């Protein structure tokens with residue numbers, strides 16, 4: 001169900017302006033696109049938001065940017081909280097205590113910390129139990145809310161405050177964790193990666209993830225201005241270059257089948273295009289052997305998913 | 313005077329809790345097994361499996377998620393409950409405090425068990441004491457019968473619009489949870505009516521009027537949220553009184569914050585919680601028959617803690633034996649003792665009080681032990697000794713070291 005940009009651009013979003021996210025924040029753009037996708041679909045959503053940038057900037061009491069039912073309880077448990085909301089919905093419906101006939105999806109949304117790390121257990125539990133939820137990880141590749149500490153989604157050799165690039169240790173020395181693979185391993189019916197530049201691809205995938213019954217999963221690359229140490233206006237172009245360089249393959253997984261998204265490039269651009277605009281890679285860029293290792297990691301991941309998708 | 317019928321059943325404390333949950337018709341249960349809480353949830357899961365109840369049961373992957381899910385469910389307008397013990401409660405601690413500041417009328421059964429370490433599955437109150445400052449109303453039960461009544465009362469108290477706070481129903485691990493006793497079970501219809509329908513003024517599931525729950529509060533507002541919990545727990549006092557009174561009117565069963573036994577003229581008063589209170593009463597009778605002016609108090613409502621009510625029922629007391637089944641490391645005494653001593657000071661009542669710490673990790677407490685405590689109390693009273701912490705039943709070899 002591809003949508004018309006003009007149509008969605010004109011809609012007043014239920015994720016409203018007036019939040020306190022940094023100017024140019026990729027997460028804000030992502031949630032706007034997400035909201036547009038849901039509104040275009042006419043589906044009711046309930047959000048459970050993990051602690052993190054998105055939560056603290058959009059819910060400063062007594063204001064709120066959410067015209068959706070929205071709950072935050074803690075950092076690691078967006079999925080467990082929404083599990084309770086979801087079961088309550090079906091329990092109360094069965095007892096005739098609520099009257100609601102529209103389609104509904106229960107959404108847990110978390111940063112990479114709230115999904116890859118501290119939130120992993122709760123996400124895994126909810127997926128395993130098969131709730132009718134969409135789990136969204138907006139992946140800005142570090143703990144941004146608390147000041148750019150490393151997460152297991154932080155890329156190799158990136159500089160963060162807890163894995164700083166120094167004379168002896170070159171920033172983060174482990175590659176990213178593959179959360180997409182972990183999500184899929186739960187046997188869920190649908191999972192996809194998205195990038196905010198490819199809005200049409202994003203909206204199509206989000207709409208699928210919202211309509212398919214059971215646990216579904218969206219992983220979004222969402223550049224962070226201070227965390228990635230990049231120019232304010234670059235979130236969208238960097239989400240584009242992440243895909244063009246193969247850093248962020250766009251994929252889908254649906255009922256056992258992996259699919260290569262049409263927006264993936266025919267020919268990969270050099271990885272430097274993605275990393276050179278971000279000061280977090282400044283140290284790595286000075287050492288060709290590190291850049292080479294980084295490139296190998298990226299290509300390996302890219303090839304792995306290409307193969308899974310059956311693309312030559 | 314009382315028309316309501318009861319059926320006598322042989323139940324463990326765990327079964328008594330499950331029985332009450334069944335009768336109040338809980339919408340959502342989320343729980344994770346831990347000894348000795350497990351039989352509550354197993355029993356309830358069987359009710360669900362047999363179609364006896366209409367409850368959504370969430371078999372969560374941890375206690376942290378259990379409380380999180382129950383928070384989500386309660387914020388959605390569902391009657392939601394969980395149960396746990398010791399490490400489980402410690403693991404959900406973060407969410408326990410969030411449940412009360414969100415003002416969610418959750419009921420949780422806590423089957424009291426010692427905290428690690430070392431690892432120990434037996435009864436003491438150190439788990440419950442770790443949440444005593446988190447804004448929950450806390451009831452303690454002496455036996456399966458009280459577990460049953462407390463569960464019914466807990467829902468009614470929690471869901472009263474003047475309260476909207478979570479309530480914990482405590483019972484002693486194994487001693488109460490696993491021992492079978494005769495329990496008078498009220499009729500289903502009566503319980504249903506007594507507890508009433510759960511109507512939360514706000515619900516996450518109102519799609520037309522969406523609300524935000526659990527926002528981020530700056531220093532400009534945080535303080536007020538915390539004080540509102542304090543106010544609510546203070547305001548719950550007359551509501552609890554009223555509900556106890558109603559229960560009495562309708563069932564003939566009388567409850568109070570503190571249950572006094574032969575206290576009116578007592579010089580020495582034992583104060584204890586949970587299953588030990590029964591043993592204490594037994595010893596009180598024995599001492600009375602020997603002419604001792606002694607009585608006992610069973611603490612049934614531990615939070616809110618009302619020292620005025622306690623003092624009201626012991627007008628003649630000279631000496632208090634405060635029995636704690638937990639420790640508070642590095643301070644003057646254990647939690648109940650701290651509450652009582654600070655309460656005496658604030659009420660300008662000068663009594664001799666000693667703290668008797670007993671039964672940690674399930675160490676047996678017998679009538680003989682309590683008699684020894686009484687001897688110690690008699691001596692301390694005559695010598696005017698106060699402010700001591702006495703460890704009851706500690707291994708003699710350990711004491712020597």
Ligand SMILES: Cc1ncc(C[n+]2csc(CCOP(=O)(O)OP(=O)(O)O)c2C)c(N)n1
Nearest residue numbers: 051052053075111112113114142143144145
């Ligand atoms: C149990 C717990 N540990 C630590 C924190 C502190 N904390 C709050 S948000 C956060 C990082 C959030 O990072 P992420 O999930 O990646 O989201 P982002 O801020 O990047 O949007 C941390 C460490 C917390 N709130 N709770």
Ligand code: SF4
Nearest residue numbers: 021022025053224225
């Ligand atoms: S710190 Fe990063 S993720 Fe957080 S609001 Fe700013 S740009 Fe967005």
